[in-house]
Amino acid sequence: MMRASWRDWETYLTLHRALAASRDHQAHAHVLDQVRQDLRLDREAATKAALLTAATGDLGTALTILDHHLNHDDRLENTPRPELLTDRATHTITAWSHMARTSGGFVSLLFDQLTGDEHDYQTVVTLLASARGTSIRTARTAALLLQGAAGWDYDTATGLAGVPTTAHQGLNRIAPPRQEDRQALFAALVEDTHESELPAHPQDVAATLDALHRLHEAAYYVGHTTDTQQASLIKAPRNTLTTAAWTARAKRLPHRYLGELSGWYGPNPARKRAYADTGRIVTRTRT
Numbered sequence: 001m002m003r004a005s006w007r008d009w010e011t012y013l014t015l016h017r018a019l020a021a022s023r024d025h026q027a028h029a030h031v032l033d034q035v036r037q038d039l040r041l042d043r044e045a046a047t048k049a050a051l052l053t054a055a056t057g058d059l060g061t062a063l064t065i066l067d068h069h070l071n072h073d074d075r076l077e078n079t080p081r082p083e084l085l086t087d088r089a090t091h092t093i094t095a096w097s098h099m100a101r102t103s104g105g106f107v108s109l110l111f112d113q114l115t116g117d118e119h120d121y122q123t124v125v126t127l128l129a130s131a132r133g134t135s136i137r138t139a140r141t142a143a144l145l146l147q148g149a150a151g152w153d154y155d156t157a158t159g160l161a162g163v164p165t166t167a168h169q170g171l172n173r174i175a176p177p178r179q180e181d182r183q184a185l186f187a188a189l190v191e192d193t194h195e196s197e198l199p200a201h202p203q204d205v206a207a208t209l210d211a212l213h214r215l216h217e218a219a220y221y222v223g224h225t226t227d228t229q230q231a232s233l234i235k236a237p238r239n240t241l242t243t244a245a246w247t248a249r250a251k252r253l254p255h256r257y258l259g260e261l262s263g264w265y266g267p268n269p270a271r272k273r274a275y276a277d278t279g280r281i282v283t284r285t286r287t
Contacts, residue, residue: 034248060236091133170209231266
């Protein structure tokens with residue numbers, strides 16, 4: 001498709017570049033992967049870390065729980081800090097833990113499902129989403145974190161059917177008029193992004209569409225995930241895992257996006273409104 005056909009192509013392109021530069025949409029994966037390497041976590045512990053982060057949406061909470069389950073105890077729901085969990089997160093963690101116990105552990109649970117073909121990513125999503133109380137979005141997040149941070153080797157490429165609803169909404173914001181085939185549009189956007197010499201993995205494109213929709217809703221700014229992650233670690237008790245996470249942030253995320261190095265703490269509500277109020281995508285330029 002001609003890139004000129006897209007509505008607001010330049011906004012999409014600017015946001016896509018900013019996300020690639022900030023690593024914001026993969027902040028949890030980068031930090032968890034570095035923690036895994038620095039602490040030499042085994043596959044079982046790294047898998048637990050990814051699943052807990054997906055279920056809670058909060059890295060500090062996930063690492064606080066994991067600190068009590070670094071051995072091969074699969075009862076992740078038995079946390080000394082139950083007040084940290086929402087009801088939905090509790091249901092999801094309990095269900096995943098039960099599935100792991102019946103399979104001999106989290107690694108065995110996943111390994112038994114994988115065949116090495118192109119369907120493995122969707123197989124993992126389907127497996128995790130089958131747990132009571134688990135949303136498809138949480139299952140997708142978990143599958144991506146498992147691949148990006150816990151050493152599970154499968155291709156996460158997907159069509160439009162395999163990306164969040166908010167990515168569909170983002171696509172609607174830039175889709176050319178009178179184009180009804182959204183699956184073909186998504187494929188064309190991936191191709192056009194590639195032709196612009198930018199990262200064009202379908203998950204990267206979907207992340208940009210998701211962010212674009214949330215920008216319009218004054219619910220996001222570039223760096224929001226990184227700032228939210230910082231706030232969660234500030235609140236979390238200090239332990240080996242959370243200490244390693246602070247170090248991992250400095251190793252893997254651009255320093256200009258780290259509030260602990262530049263003097264801010266947690267997400268900034270005013271920055272969420274910047275795009276809705278001005279039409280400008282704000283990024284961090286301080287080093």
